[in-house]
Amino acid sequence: MSSPHKYTLAGVMGWPVDHSRSPAIHNHWIAHHGLRGAYVLLPVHPTKLEQALRALPTLGFSGCNLTIPHKVMAIAMVDKIEPLAQRIGAVNTIVVEADGSLTGRNTDGFGYIQSLLDVQPQWRADAGPVTVVGAGGAARAIIVSLIERGANDIRLTNRSGSKANDMAQEFGAPVQAIAWEDRHEALADIALLVNTTNQGMHGQPALDLNLERLPVQALVSDVIYVPLETPLLSAAKARGNTTVNGLGMLLNQARPAFEAWFGVLPDVTPELLAKVRATL
Numbered sequence: 449m450s451s452p453h454k455y456t457l458a459g460v461m462g463w464p465v466d467h468s469r470s471p472a473i474h475n476h477w478i479a480h481h482g483l484r485g486a487y488v489l490l491p492v493h494p495t496k497l498e499q500a501l502r503a504l505p506t507l508g509f510s511g512c513n514l515t516i517p518h519k520v521m522a523i524a525m526v527d528k529i530e531p532l533a534q535r536i537g538a539v540n541t542i543v544v545e546a547d548g549s550l551t552g553r554n555t556d557g558f559g560y561i562q563s564l565l566d567v568q569p570q571w572r573a574d575a576g577p578v579t580v581v582g583a584g585g586a587a588r589a590i591i592v593s594l595i596e597r598g599a600n601d602i603r604l605t606n607r608s609g610s611k612a613n614d615m616a617q618e619f620g621a622p623v624q625a626i627a628w629e630d631r632h633e634a635l636a637d638i639a640l641l642v643n644t645t646n647q648g649m650h651g652q653p654a655l656d657l658n659l660e661r662l663p664v665q666a667l668v669s670d671v672i673y674v675p676l677e678t679p680l681l682s683a684a685k686a687r688g689n690t691t692v693n694g695l696g697m698l699l700n701q702a703r704p705a706f707e708a709w710f711g712v713l714p715d716v717t718p719e720l721l722a723k724v725r726a727t728l
C-alpha cells in the first residue's frame with residue numbers, strides 16, 4: 449500500500465501483453481485519485497517469469513497483474529497464495545509485501561460477480577440453477593466464486609467433456625458435468641447462463657447454443673468484451689433476457705488489485721467505462 453508521497457509502480461506481465469487494457473484502467477485511477485505512480489506493460493517470456501517476479505521488490509514495484517500465459521505457472525513461484533486463488537488454481541494479482549515477499553491473489557471471480565451486481569443489484573447466486581459453458585481458466589474463477597456466493601446447482605458443459613468431468617469431480621456437489629451435446633437442454637429452468645469460451649469473440653464463430661429452453665427471466669452473461677455484444681448476448685437480448693458483457697468483469701477485477709497497491713478502492717465510473725470502451 450502506498451503513502452501519498454510514495455511513487456507507486458505496478459504493471460501487467462504477459463506474453464504477449466500489448467493488447468492489455470489494464471494500463472488504461474489503472475492509470476485512469478492513479479490520475480483520478482491524484483496519486484503518484486504508474487502502471488506499465490511488462491512483456492515477460494514464460495521462461496523468465498520467476499526471474500521477473502523476484503525482481504519486483506528490487507525494482508520498487510508494489511505488485512503486478514498476470515495475464516496469458518502466466519496465471520497458472522505463477523502459483524508455484526510466489527511465497528504465499530490466498531486460499532481463493534489456491535482453489536481457483538491461478539493467480540492474476542501479485543502483491544509485494546513489506547518484507548519483499550510475494551503474495552498471489554485471484555480477483556477474476558470478484559470481478560465477474562461484481563459485474564452481475566452492477567447490472568442487477570438484487571442478483572443472488574442461489575436464485576436458481578446456473579449453466580456455465582466452457583471449462584478453462586475463466587470458468588474456474590467464476591465457478592469457485594459462484595460456489596462461495598452460495599450457488600448450489602451449477603451445470604458445467606465443455607466441448608472437451610473430460611475437462612468438465614474433472615472440474616465437477618474437483619469442486620464437488622454443486623457442480624454437475626453435462627455432455628456437450630446436451631448443452632441446449634441444460635438451459636431449462638436456469639437463473640443464470642455464462643459463456644466462458646472464446647466463441648463469439650472477434651475473429652471467432654458464434655457460440656453454438658440454442659436458447660429455446662432458456663427462461664426469459666434468466667440473466668445471460670458473456671466474459672468476452674471484444675465485441676461488447678457477442679452474438680449470444682444479442683440473441684438473448686432480442687428474446688428479452690437481461691445481459692451482462694465481459695467489460696464489467698475486466699474493470700471490476702482491477703479494483704481490489706489497485707486497492708492492494710495504491711491503498712484506495714477505486715470505482716468503475718461512466719467516465720472510465722467510456723475511456724476503456726473507446727479502446728475496444
Ligand code: NAP
Pocket residue numbers: 556559581582583584585586587606607608611644645646647649671672673694695697698699701
Ligand atoms: P482457456 O482456459 O483457454 O479456455 C477456453 C475455453 O473455450 C475452453 O473451455 C475451450 O474448450 C473453449 N473453446 C475453445 N474453442 C472452442 C470451440 N470451437 N467450441 C467450443 N468451445 C471452445 O481460456 P480462458 O482464459 O478461460 O478465457 C476464455 C475467454 O474468457 C476468452 O475469450 C478470454 O478473453 C475471456 N476472459 C475474459 C475476462 C474478463 O475479464 N472479461 C477474464 C478472463 C478471460 P476446450 O476445453 O474443449 O478446448
